[in-house]
Amino acid sequence: MSVASRSRRETVPPRVVxxxxxxxxxxxxxxxxxxxxxxxxxxxxxxxxxxxxxHLSAFTEVIHAGAWRSLRxxxxxxxxxTAVVLLLGVPGAYWFAxxxxxxxxxxxxxxxxxQMIPTASSVIPLFPVMTSWGLINHLYGLILASAGSLLPFxxxxxxxxxxxxxxxxxxxxAVDGAGQFNQFLRxxxxxxxxxxxxxxxxxxxxxxxxxxxxxxxxxxxxxxxASALITQFLLPYRTxxxxxxxxxxxxxxxxxxxxxxxxxRLAFGLASGAVKG
Amino acid sequence: MTTALISGRAxxxxxxxxxxxxxxxxxxxxxxxxxxxxxxxxxxAYPMAKLVQMSxxxxxxxxxxxxxxxxxxxxxxxxxxxxxxxxxxWRTVIFAVVVLVIGVSGGLIAALSLQGRRxxxxxxxxxxxxxxxxxxxxxxSTWKFLLSNDGxxxxxxxxxxxxxxxxxxxxxxxxxLLSVAFAAGWVCLPFATIAFKAALLDIPRERLEAAxxxxxxxxxxxxxxxxxxxxxTTYVVSILIMSYAVRSFxxxxxxxxxxxxxxxxxxxxxxxxxxxxxxxxxxGAAIAVVTIVVVMLFALPYARTVGRRE
Numbered sequence: 266m267s268v269a270s271r272s273r274r275e276t277v278p279p280r281v282v283x284x285x286x287x288x289x290x291x292x293x294x295x296x297x298x299x300x301x302x303x304x305x306x307x308x309x310x311x312x313x314x315x316x317x318x319x320h321l322s323a324f325t326e327v328i329h330a331g332a333w334r335s336l337r338x339x340x341x342x343x344x345x346x347t348a349v350v351l352l353l354g355v356p357g358a359y360w361f362a363x364x365x366x367x368x369x370x371x372x373x374x375x376x377x378x379x380q381m382i383p384t385a386s387s388v389i390p391l392f393p394v395m396t397s398w399g400l401i402n403h404l405y406g407l408i409l410a411s412a413g414s415l416l417p418f419x420x421x422x423x424x425x426x427x428x429x430x431x432x433x434x435x436x437x438x439a440v441d442g443a444g445q446f447n448q449f450l451r452x453x454x455x456x457x458x459x460x461x462x463x464x465x466x467x468x469x470x471x472x473x474x475x476x477x478x479x480x481x482x483x484x485x486x487x488x489x490x491a492s493a494l495i496t497q498f499l500l501p502y503r504t505x506x507x508x509x510x511x512x513x514x515x516x517x518x519x520x521x522x523x524x525x526x527x528x529x530r531l532a533f534g535l536a537s538g539a540v541k542g
Numbered sequence: 543m544t545t546a547l548i549s550g551r552a553x554x555x556x557x558x559x560x561x562x563x564x565x566x567x568x569x570x571x572x573x574x575x576x577x578x579x580x581x582x583x584x585x586x587a588y589p590m591a592k593l594v595q596m597s598x599x600x601x602x603x604x605x606x607x608x609x610x611x612x613x614x615x616x617x618x619x620x621x622x623x624x625x626x627x628x629x630x631x632w633r634t635v636i637f638a639v640v641v642l643v644i645g646v647s648g649g650l651i652a653a654l655s656l657q658g659r660r661x662x663x664x665x666x667x668x669x670x671x672x673x674x675x676x677x678x679x680x681x682x683s684t685w686k687f688l689l690s691n692d693g694x695x696x697x698x699x700x701x702x703x704x705x706x707x708x709x710x711x712x713x714x715x716x717x718x719l720l721s722v723a724f725a726a727g728w729v730c731l732p733f734a735t736i737a738f739k740a741a742l743l744d745i746p747r748e749r750l751e752a753a754x755x756x757x758x759x760x761x762x763x764x765x766x767x768x769x770x771x772x773x774x775t776t777y778v779v780s781i782l783i784m785s786y787a788v789r790s791f792x793x794x795x796x797x798x799x800x801x802x803x804x805x806x807x808x809x810x811x812x813x814x815x816x817x818x819x820x821x822x823x824x825x826g827a828a829i830a831v832v833t834i835v836v837v838m839l840f841a842l843p844y845a846r847t848v849g850r851r852e
Contacts, residue, residue, distance in 0.1 A: 275657050275742070275750060276764035283655040287666045289728065290673045293684040296694060300687060308692055311701075349581075357578030364569045374845040379586060381837045385791035385810040386830035387586075389817045390593035393606050413585030416578065445571050474677030477791065481818065492677045499683070499796060506687050513680040520680075524672050531671070 301511035309506050323507035324515075330497060331486060332515050338404060339473055339490030339519070345408035346415060346472035347465055353412075354419040355461065359453050361420065362427035363435070379417035384477045387414060392481055402484040410478050415471060419464050426460030427453060459530070466527050470520055491516035593834075596827035603821045610824075617828040626804060627812070627829070634808040634836075637723045638787035644727025645783040646776060649734020653742055654764075656735070667735070674732035682796030685725040686712070689797070712798055718806040722794045729793070730783050741775040742768070778847050785840035788833070809833040 300309040304320035324332075361372055391410055392401075400406030430453060438452050454461070479493035486497050495516055498509040524531070597617055599610035621627050652670065656663045673681065687693045689711035696708035711721045745768060753763045791810040794800055800807035800815060807815070810833055817826025 276654060276760040276768060277657050277659075278651060278655045280655075280659075282651060283659060283662065283666055286652050286655065287662075287669065290666070290669045290732075292694075293673065293681060293688065294669075296688055297680075297684055300694075309687070309694070311694055311697055353578040353581050356574040360570055360572065360574035364572070364574075370845075373848060374841065377845040377848070378838055378841040379582070381785055381789065381841050382586075382590070382834055383789040383791060383810045383830075383837065385789075385795075385814045386593070386833050387589060389813065389823065389826050389830050390589040390596060392817075393596075393601075393823075394589050394592055396607060409585055413582065416582060416586075420578075449570065449574065470675055474679065476677075476679050477795075477814075492679050495679050495683060495796075499686075501799075504687075504690070506690075506692075509683050510687065513683045517676050517680045520676055521672065524675055528668065528671075531675075 297510050297514050297517070301507055301514050303507045305507055306505050307507060309510075320507075323505075323511040326505075326508050327494075327498075327511045327515060330512075331489075331494065332491070332512070334487065335489050335491040335494040336515070336519070338488060339492065339516070341404055342407055342411070342479075342490050343469045343472040345405065346411045347469045349408060349412035350415050350419045350468045351461070351465055354416050354423060354464075355454065356449065357416075358420045358423035359427050359449055362424050363432075373421075376417045376421050380421060382414070384414060384475070388477055388481055391478070395482055401482050402488070404483075404488065407478055407482050410482060411472055411475055414478075415468055418471075419468055422464050422467070423457070423460055426457040430456050462527070462530055466523060466531065470523060473516075473520060491519075593827050593830055596824055597831045599824055601823035601827065606823055613824075617824050618832075621825065621828050621832070630804065630807055630809060630812045633719055633804075633806070634788060637719060637726075637790070637808050638784050640720060640723035641727040641730060641787035641790070642780060642783050644724065645730030645734050646780055648727065648731040649779065650738050650772070650776070652731060652735040653738030656739060657742060667739070670732035670735055674729060678729065678792035679796055681729060682725060682793045685721075685728070685793070686797040689721050713802055715805070718798045718802065722797050722806050723787075725793045725797060726787060726790050730786060734779050734783065737775050737779050738772060741772050745771050774847075778844065781840050781844045781847075785837055785844070788837055788840070809836065 299311075299316060301323050302319035302321070303309045303315055303323070305322040305326045307315075307320075309315065395401050395406055395410060398406075400409065434452060434456075435448050438448050443451065473490070474492050476490075476493040476496060479490055480496055483489060483493070486494060489497070491512075495509070495512045498505060498512045596610065598612060598614060600613050601610050605611070656667055688695050690696070691708045691710060691713070695711070696705075699705045700708060710717065712718050749767045750763055753767050758766065788808075789810060790808070791814065794806050794808060794811050795814075798806040800811040804812075809829060813826045813829035813833055815826075816822045816829055820826075
């Protein structure tokens with residue numbers, strides 16, 4: 266179908282709306298870039314002089330504050346969370362999709378409810394619980410807590426991928442002598458690999474952005490992942506804006522790279538069904 | 543990016559077709575789900591039970607690692623009698639409504655504007671989705687700077703003589719709450735755009751063509767063909783954005799810390815600051831229980847729509 270004929274039939278707001286939208290989303294990204302290059306401790310400005318004389322001192326400051334270590338911590342935590350979520354969530358979602366279609370409504374409600382619990386609320390009981398279990402001040406403690414909060418979301422996302430696999434395929438595999446475990450690992454999992462990638466990438470990205478658990482469960486900035494390190498630059502009074510923006514840009518960088526690599530798959534996984542009625 | 547918003551649109555994606563027929567013969571063993579259920583029991587269900595226990599006990603820095611004296615519903619009675627709690631509930635309502643209006647109407651307008659615009663449209667769409675996937679603390683920090691007294695927005699406003707003094711977006715009266723709501727709405731808008739964009743692609747073209755042949759103009763076609771088709775999407779998107787707004791913590795934490803004073807404090811912030819700033823864990827727990835109950839009100843209709851679709 267031609268683009269021209271589409272736009273004639275459908276109600277399309279004037280082009281200026283799209284330009285405004287573009288500015289609203291491009292401006293913060295440009296601000297991050299421009300401000301982080303304006304020299305540590307200075308007041309950022311849009312003046313030509315400030316824009317044409319980039320400094321790297323804000324980045325040096327953030328690196329000095331432990332940016333590399335925070336990226337490494339973030340990588341460990343996000344990879345750990347993704348691994349735990351997939352290892353437990355994939356077989357779980359497989360079981361829910363294939364064995365519990367009748368209990369589906371109730372399980373669905375429970376999962377939706379669990380995924381909607383705000384981290385700012387769950388952190389309150391988790392703090393004493395994790396402390397008494399000795400899981401505080403360890404990256405693996407943070408991994409376990411974050412995995413718990415992301416699992417319901419991952420199962421909700423994986424469920425339909427498994428449900429779309431026709432039972433007849435499993436039956437045929439069973440006739441061919443495939444046991445329970447092989448039906449899952451050799452048939453089910455490969456068939457939903459698109460879903461696996463989507464869920465894995467999304468879990469990694471969300472875990473990367475988490476900071477509420479991190480600032481409460483870890484001992485200090487030397488343990489912080491990149492997103493939590495940003496909080497060190499949020500000073501109540503005179504904020505060091507270039508420093509804050511440089512720390513933010515460093516924390517955003519891996520997400521931007523992942524987005525560029527997986528853009529098509531994410532767009533497919535995210536948008537293909539959308540919220541249809 | 544927030545979990546509720548993501549699975550919101552993706553839950554149904556691959557399962558579009560009819561649910562396959564099930565047979566008892568190949569039902570998998572419950573062993574597949576046991577590790578998951580055990581893990582959720584330990585790291586989610588048990589802490590939630592502890593939260594409820596905290597909310598009916600006295601928990602402060604000296605008792606938090608020991609036994610918690612039971613006080614019944616006293617924490618909730620104090621909470622419901624506290625005028626600050628009532629103000630916070632109203633702020634949460636206002637916050638959620640602003641986020642909802644920006645997210646839903648903005649997302650609808652964005653999705654309509656993207657139609658048929660290939661290059662610039664695709665680029666803008668990718669930019670929207672990218673900004674949505676950035677860690678909230680990153681976009682929150684950026685908006686904090688942009689809206690601050692010496693941020694770029696005030697620099698532009700002053701330099702173009704639109705205002706003589708910087709606008710105190712993060713300090714003055716209702717502005718902090720509205721500024722944070724704006725940023726939270728800004729991050730919801732791409733999500734709504736994704737949902738509306740997919741729904742628009744599903745409108746049967748014959749209907750639009752038939753309406754055009756019958757002489758309906760663009761606005762009439764929108765009112766009689768497009769909008770009725772988008773209504774179910776609007777419903778689900780609205781529930782998800784409202785529930786997100788009630789849960790929203792990151793933007794306010796970064797931009798204003800709920801302040802100045804409590805000017806931009808919503809329910810999750812009040813619970814968090816009671817527990818971790820005032821060290822009144824039991825009050826924080828009681829507020830968290832209330833927050834979770836409110837959020838649960840949105841889970842019910844949402845789960846019903848998802849369930850019906852599957």
